[in-house]
Amino acid sequence: MAPLLELRDLRIHFQTDDGLVRAVDGISFSLERGRTLGIVGESGSGKSVTSMGIMGLHQGTKAQISGEILLDGENLVAASSGRVRELRGSKMAMIFQDPLSAMHPYYTVGNQIIEAYRIHNQVSRKVARKHAIDMLGRVGIPQPAVRVDDYPHQFSGGMRQRAMIAMSLSCDPELLIADEPTTALDVTVQAQILDLISDLQSEFGSAVIVITHDLGVVAELADDILVMYAGRAAEYGSATDIFNRPGHPYTWGLLGSMPRLDRERSARLIPIPGTPPSLIMVPSGCPFHPRCAYTGLTHGRCDTEVPPLREVAALDHEAACHLTAEDRIRLWAELSAGDIPAEAREISETDAEASSAGSGAAQAGSAEPDQPVTHDGVEA
Amino acid sequence: MIYFIIRRLILTVFLLVLVSLITFAIFFLVPRLAGQTTYQLAAQYVGRNPIPSEIKAVEVKLGLNAPLYLQYGRYIKGIVAGTHYNNGTDVSYCPFPCFGYSFRNDQPVWPQLISDAPVTLSIAVGAAVLWVIGGVSIGVLSALRRGTFFDRFSMGIALAGVSLPVFFTGLIALELFSYKWSLFPNVHYVGITTNPLLWARNLILPWITLAFLYAALYARLTRAGMLETMGEDYIRTARAKGLPERQVVVKHGLRAALTPIVTIFGLDLGLLLGGAILTETTFSMPGLGEFTILAIQNQDLPEIEGVVMIASFFIVVANMIVDILYAVVDPRVRF
Numbered sequence: 240m241a242p243l244l245e246l247r248d249l250r251i252h253f254q255t256d257d258g259l260v261r262a263v264d265g266i267s268f269s270l271e272r273g274r275t276l277g278i279v280g281e282s283g284s285g286k287s288v289t290s291m292g293i294m295g296l297h298q299g300t301k302a303q304i305s306g307e308i309l310l311d312g313e314n315l316v317a318a319s320s321g322r323v324r325e326l327r328g329s330k331m332a333m334i335f336q337d338p339l340s341a342m343h344p345y346y347t348v349g350n351q352i353i354e355a356y357r358i359h360n361q362v363s364r365k366v367a368r369k370h371a372i373d374m375l376g377r378v379g380i381p382q383p384a385v386r387v388d389d390y391p392h393q394f395s396g397g398m399r400q401r402a403m404i405a406m407s408l409s410c411d412p413e414l415l416i417a418d419e420p421t422t423a424l425d426v427t428v429q430a431q432i433l434d435l436i437s438d439l440q441s442e443f444g445s446a447v448i449v450i451t452h453d454l455g456v457v458a459e460l461a462d463d464i465l466v467m468y469a470g471r472a473a474e475y476g477s478a479t480d481i482f483n484r485p486g487h488p489y490t491w492g493l494l495g496s497m498p499r500l501d502r503e504r505s506a507r508l509i510p511i512p513g514t515p516p517s518l519i520m521v522p523s524g525c526p527f528h529p530r531c532a533y534t535g536l537t538h539g540r541c542d543t544e545v546p547p548l549r550e551v552a553a554l555d556h557e558a559a560c561h562l563t564a565e566d567r568i569r570l571w572a573e574l575s576a577g578d579i580p581a582e583a584r585e586i587s588e589t590d591a592e593a594s595s596a597g598s599g600a601a602q603a604g605s606a607e608p609d610q611p612v613t614h615d616g617v618e619a
Numbered sequence: 620m621i622y623f624i625i626r627r628l629i630l631t632v633f634l635l636v637l638v639s640l641i642t643f644a645i646f647f648l649v650p651r652l653a654g655q656t657t658y659q660l661a662a663q664y665v666g667r668n669p670i671p672s673e674i675k676a677v678e679v680k681l682g683l684n685a686p687l688y689l690q691y692g693r694y695i696k697g698i699v700a701g702t703h704y705n706n707g708t709d710v711s712y713c714p715f716p717c718f719g720y721s722f723r724n725d726q727p728v729w730p731q732l733i734s735d736a737p738v739t740l741s742i743a744v745g746a747a748v749l750w751v752i753g754g755v756s757i758g759v760l761s762a763l764r765r766g767t768f769f770d771r772f773s774m775g776i777a778l779a780g781v782s783l784p785v786f787f788t789g790l791i792a793l794e795l796f797s798y799k800w801s802l803f804p805n806v807h808y809v810g811i812t813t814n815p816l817l818w819a820r821n822l823i824l825p826w827i828t829l830a831f832l833y834a835a836l837y838a839r840l841t842r843a844g845m846l847e848t849m850g851e852d853y854i855r856t857a858r859a860k861g862l863p864e865r866q867v868v869v870k871h872g873l874r875a876a877l878t879p880i881v882t883i884f885g886l887d888l889g890l891l892l893g894g895a896i897l898t899e900t901t902f903s904m905p906g907l908g909e910f911t912i913l914a915i916q917n918q919d920l921p922e923i924e925g926v927v928m929i930a931s932f933f934i935v936v937a938n939m940i941v942d943i944l945y946a947v948v949d950p951r952v953r954f
Contacts, residue, residue, distance in 0.1 A: 328861030403856075
């Protein structure tokens with residue numbers, strides 16, 4: 240069966256006064272029904288721009304979009320804005336990061352769900368209201384028939400996100416995009432929301448894209464993972480492969496900066512040195528090379544040649560890096576054993592000095608995923 | 620919600636009492652503190668060369684020599700129930716609501732206010748309709764087309780509108796449309812009951828002149844509000860639901876952007892109902908504004924007091940309505 244969603248070489252650029260921002264620069268992936276794709280990366284890696292692009296929410300802005308977004312075989316990039324609008328909310332829906340600001344403060348939760356339902360279904364208000372109550376009940380809101388008339392500010396954060404999910408699922412979408420669905424919530428609620436999303440996914444059979452910088456969330460939900468860096472794919476493969484046999488130094492960095500239960504408490508977290516690049520002046524060659532410790536192993540190719548995303552046979556998934564398969568396997572083996580490979584030692588030592596002079600915590604390094612990945616994220 | 624309204628009503632009454640107390644103090648207590656005797660005060664009610672006994676009679680009749688708190692009590696009683704004036708031989712009744720007698724013509728103030736109020740009401744309400752429709756729609760269009768020629772052009776005009784005073788735009792309008800091209804000849808006030816068509820025709824110039832000023836202000840406010848709300852997350856949510864752009868703008872964007880407009884509108888209208896002084900004077904419309912000017916020129920204390928009371932009444936009530944409306948519009952305010 241053809242995948243529900245397929246992206247082919249999607250590029251989304253914005254012309255600004257400072258230059259062309261290459262927010263998304265050649266992303267390809269495919270997603271089948273019932274599967275979950277996790278897109279991870281630092282802030283500014285193009286995760287959200289990609290998801291907004293799929294939803295067609297860049298229409299009417301100055302975004303220049305090329306490539307193909309195939310939803311059930313229909314190319315959304317070429318489709319009319321009216322057609323994309325019809326699909327939005329009905330065939331594909333989205334959950335946003337902060338449910339308080341994402342819901343209109345002046346309308347009741349029920350009215351907002353009713354509105355979403357009635358855009359795509361020709362039903363009376365009464366029927367739509369009943370549906371809204373049903374949906375609220377299904378996402379676990381107690382007393383949905385009462386709470387349906389509440390305003391968003393009368394809901395707690397977790398309930399608001401539940402209501403948001405109820406709203407996005409009200410038209411039975413085949414594709415659900417969750418953009419940082421748990422970032423604004425506290426930890427126990429995060430776990431509930433993640434459970435809810437995966438329960439509803441198996442119930443509705445929809446495909447889900449989870450966008451996050453929290454590797455714990457992806458570990459919980461995703462079947463496949465796309466690691467994005469500077470608007471490009473760094474690594475793409477099944478979740479087990481990416482967690483067990485990551486083949487890209489950036490992914491190593493992300494995993495290394497995340498606390499894990501199977502490590503010594505005293506083990507240092509290793510941050511990724513440097514900061515994410517500007518998307519206007521993307522570094523030549525591999526966009527990650529200025530922050531990469533292993534460029535010495537590739538005979539100078541890293542800063543001249545853009546590594547394509549290609550299958551690494553020994554790892555069984557795709558990565559965009561010039562390192563040889565043997566080098567990657569060796570380096571990851573050392574890293575996952577808690578050692579710092581010789582190539583990275585110099586950098587991590589200067590970094591450790593800098594951080595011990597500061598707060599003392601290894602996390603205080605100059606860059607890491609935009610929020611420290613918490614223990615609880617992994618437990619969840 | 621009902622408790623909110625009741626609380627607000629009580630506060631409104633309290634405010635009005637406070638206003639009456641302050642105006643009374645200004646007009647009756649301050650002159651006394653400044654050394655004016657009740658005899659001199661009474662002298663203002665009588666003609667140019669009064670006989671002392673006449674003045675004395677007025678002093679007794681109006682109770683000016685009574686303690687101030689009694690006078691205030693009588694003043695309030697007059698406003699809410701009407702009052703009797705008695706100088707021993709001659710009893711006159713000033714019916715509810717009694718704002719006292721004018722110095723100028725010895726007539727009760729209230730009927731004069733009432734006869735002038737429709738003029739002001741006609742000008743203010745008509746202009747308000749124009750400026751809200753014009754200002755808000757121009758503001759919304761400007762925000763949606765930010766940076767285009769339309770946006771720059773209308774914001775330029777708006778800047779002019781805010782900057783130019785009514786007596787300038789009004790006189791230009793009169794000169795061009797009334798005298799030169801005779802589109803609206805002989806502008807003067809005609810009651811709506813006398814001749815509705817003539818009423819409207821004669822008011823078009825004052826409406827447009829007044830609305831121009833406010834529409835400019837409202838266009839800028841609406842534009843700023845819309846630019847802010849259209850960037851909110853819930854607008855993105857509304858689009859993500861698949862809502863047509865038109866509904867996104869009107870139902871989600873404008874609804875939120877209008878909240879501050881509602882507030883300012885109430886205050887502006889309340890202020891104008893107490894007398895559109897410049898507009899009325901420019902177009903020689905005998906409304907509360909013109910009444911105020913005359914009262915001040917004649918130093919007619921009871922008249923000034925009446926005008927102040929009625930103007931503050933409009934403002935306080937407008938404030939109350941705005942507060943209640945605000946709670947209706949924004950559910951977060953209700954609790």
